[in-house]
Amino acid sequence: MTxxxxxxxxxxVHAGAQPDPTTGARATPIxxxxxxxxxxxDHAASLFGLQAFGNIYTRIGNPxxxxxxxxxxxxxxxxxxxxxxxxxxxxxxxxxxxxRPGDEFIAARKLYGGSINQFTHAFKSFxxxxxxxxxxxxxxFERAVTPHTKAIFIExxxxxxxxxxxxxxxxxxxxxxxxxxIVDNTLATPYLIRPIDHGADIVVxxxxxxxxxxxxxxxxxxxxxxxxxxxKNNKYPVLSEPRPExxxxxxxxxxxxxxxxxxxxxxxxxxxGPALSPFNAFMILTGIETLPLRMxxxxxxxxxxxxxxxxxxxxxxxxxxxxxxxKYNNLARKYAPKGAGAVFTFSLKGGYDAGVHLVSNxxxxxxxxxxxxxxxxxxxxxxxTHSQLDDAQKTKAGAAPDVVRLSIGIEDKEDLIADLEQAxxx
Amino acid sequence: MNHDSYPDDYIRAILNGVKSxxxxxxxxxxxxxxxxxxxxxxxxxxDMIPINxxxxxxxxxxxxxxxxxxxxxxxxxxVDIFRNSSHIMPVVEEALKLxxxxxxxxxxxxxxxxxxxxxAEAAGxxxxxxxxxxxxxxxxxxxxxxxxxxxxxxSSKRAPVPTQGMRLSLNRTSVGGGETAASDRAAKNRNEPS
Ligand SMILES: Cc1ncc(COP(=O)(O)O)c(C=O)c1O
Numbered sequence: 061m062t063x064x065x066x067x068x069x070x071x072x073v074h075a076g077a078q079p080d081p082t083t084g085a086r087a088t089p090i091x092x093x094x095x096x097x098x099x100x101x102d103h104a105a106s107l108f109g110l111q112a113f114g115n116i117y118t119r120i121g122n123p124x125x126x127x128x129x130x131x132x133x134x135x136x137x138x139x140x141x142x143x144x145x146x147x148x149x150x151x152x153x154x155x156x157x158x159x160r161p162g163d164e165f166i167a168a169r170k171l172y173g174g175s176i177n178q179f180t181h182a183f184k185s186f187x188x189x190x191x192x193x194x195x196x197x198x199x200x201f202e203r204a205v206t207p208h209t210k211a212i213f214i215e216x217x218x219x220x221x222x223x224x225x226x227x228x229x230x231x232x233x234x235x236x237x238x239x240x241x242i243v244d245n246t247l248a249t250p251y252l253i254r255p256i257d258h259g260a261d262i263v264v265x266x267x268x269x270x271x272x273x274x275x276x277x278x279x280x281x282x283x284x285x286x287x288x289x290x291x292k293n294n295k296y297p298v299l300s301e302p303r304p305e306x307x308x309x310x311x312x313x314x315x316x317x318x319x320x321x322x323x324x325x326x327x328x329x330x331x332x333g334p335a336l337s338p339f340n341a342f343m344i345l346t347g348i349e350t351l352p353l354r355m356x357x358x359x360x361x362x363x364x365x366x367x368x369x370x371x372x373x374x375x376x377x378x379x380x381x382x383x384x385x386x387k388y389n390n391l392a393r394k395y396a397p398k399g400a401g402a403v404f405t406f407s408l409k410g411g412y413d414a415g416v417h418l419v420s421n422x423x424x425x426x427x428x429x430x431x432x433x434x435x436x437x438x439x440x441x442x443x444x445t446h447s448q449l450d451d452a453q454k455t456k457a458g459a460a461p462d463v464v465r466l467s468i469g470i471e472d473k474e475d476l477i478a479d480l481e482q483a484x485x486x
Numbered sequence: 487m488n489h490d491s492y493p494d495d496y497i498r499a500i501l502n503g504v505k506s507x508x509x510x511x512x513x514x515x516x517x518x519x520x521x522x523x524x525x526x527x528x529x530x531x532x533d534m535i536p537i538n539x540x541x542x543x544x545x546x547x548x549x550x551x552x553x554x555x556x557x558x559x560x561x562x563x564x565v566d567i568f569r570n571s572s573h574i575m576p577v578v579e580e581a582l583k584l585x586x587x588x589x590x591x592x593x594x595x596x597x598x599x600x601x602x603x604x605x606a607e608a609a610g611x612x613x614x615x616x617x618x619x620x621x622x623x624x625x626x627x628x629x630x631x632x633x634x635x636x637x638x639x640x641s642s643k644r645a646p647v648p649t650q651g652m653r654l655s656l657n658r659t660s661v662g663g664g665e666t667a668a669s670d671r672a673a674k675n676r677n678e679p680s
Pocket of ligand 1: 147244431
């Protein structure tokens with residue numbers, strides 16, 4: 061008998077979850093507890109020494125969170141995952157395993173504004189030096205590689221521009237440089253793009269967005285592809301060398317192809333502390349069950365609205381990779397054939413002022429700083445999410461002053477179009 | 487057998503079938519992977535025999551160390567080799583002299599010797615390379631899911647509450663190697679000299 065590979069929707073509902081052994085509860089229970097009793101002293105010691113599988117304390121692991129972790133690992137095609145408190149927490153935990161003070165990592169300029177801030181300011185204070193590169197010019201990644209480079213970080217579909225990244229081309233640069241490729245897959249979700257299939261070694265998410273889908277819970281996750289050999293070249297001592305905090309265990313030797321996820325848990329999460337609340341894990345899991353259905357609707361609506369806007373006399377440009385003729389349409393066809401996501405930008409002929417006017421006249425779209433909600437959302441990135449950047453950085457990040465960002469929800473598209481129409485002519 | 491990627495049923499049949507396991511290179515040092523695996527497999531009900539000539543006279547979790555496979559003096563089902571790839575062949579040669587023959591040669595995570603595997607398979611033994619039996623048991627029973635690991639199995643059945651020393655059911659639906667194919671491919675590429 062050969063092993064069957066269940067489809068994505070089956071995994072979205074089932075992976076990681078099983079009836080609760082104690083009660084038979086079929087929905088995943090919320091294990092809202094800080095700690096777990098040990099069977100005896102030896103069991104406690106085995107758990108602390110990483111010798112046994114089990115639960116100790118919710119900062120390190122929790123049974124509700126574990127279901128979420130296995131679910132996302134299965135959907136991404138990874139070996140293991142670690143859920144944390146937010147997308148930003150995922151990024152700091154990942155890089156803490158890879159970089160020492162004085163090291164560098166290369167990041168795409170087209171990133172969520174909050175990530176640009178985190179990399180530029182917070183990470184700088186840890187001595188982790190970001191070197192920017194341009195996803196429209198792959199050679200800029202090659203040129204950025206130095207002996208101090210420890211990782212490359214990109215978004216699969218970039219926020220806010222909605223541009224699709226050539227993951228395979230950048231993965232080739234990472235292979236050559238012998239560093240892991242980290243892909244933030246927040247805007248695509250594994251339903252649209254599975255970065256590991258294209259050469260990513262680590263995938264991170266803000267679960268806050270489409271994966272949860274309902275805009276009610278923050279969360280983040282780190283997925284280990286199990287593809288990177290951490291012991292080669294001695295570049296990643298956290299994974300290859302004996303760990304003093306665990307009496308000399310070598311993480312890769314002991315945990316094999318899910319060593320990175322374990323390091324993030326037993327070193328990163330344990331010591332930095334950004335644990336996900338089990339309640340949020342439950343909310344996010346519930347959202348993931350309908351991810352395939354929601355993403356279909358998000359993408360269908362987004363395409364219809366992008367088409368409507370392209371034909372509108374008040375609109376100057378629409379940047380949606382799902383439109384034929386868009387600069388990123390070929391990449392979208394290759395990487396995201398099921399749809400180019402539901403976050404994109406457009407600019408108005410009336411410039412900045414027309415953008416502000418539009419946002420204030422919309423009645424169904426909510427003006428707020430999030431994406432990937434069931435509700436349709438609108439924001440003016442230049443004055444909000446990307447406001448800390450200078451004008452040149454804003455333009456490079458896809459957030460020029462005249463740009464408006466939409467995150468299209470799963471309402472009826474006719475109602476969304478009518479709202480935009482009335483706001484554009486108001 | 488394709489040693490780059492094993493079907494779950496192959497591993498499942500081995501772990502469900504064997505009862506006694508001789509662990510060559512078992513270490514008494516409690517942070518070594520062999521110690522972790524030895525302890526876990528003993529707790530899951532396997533009859534474990536530690537083989538390490540350097541520790542004869544002492545015992546590991548109550549099981550006396552034995553100097554070599556030939557010294558066990560009773561039939562064993564599986565030889566689990568915790569040695570580097572370069573030290574595998576002599577152990578396999580020794581295992582193939584046992585009567586009756588063991589049914590399985592298992593080489594630990596990181597260890598692979600294709601020539602030794604061929605010898606064992608030619609003698610009718612099953613071979614697993616570059617895997618950890620503790621991880622595979624934890625994966626197929628989904629016990630390893632506590633660590634956020636993708637068990638690549640699904641089940642809609644209510645499992646019994648696990649107690650210490652209990653054998654766990656490994657008969658969950660397998661999701662297939664396809665879901666972590668990237669990891670298998672990467673391991674294969676590393677093994678092939680370029
Ligand atoms: C692409 C992307 N990555 C990361 C984040 C940060 O996630 P969180 O807000 O959950 O920390 C966001 C949030 O907007 C995002 O859009």
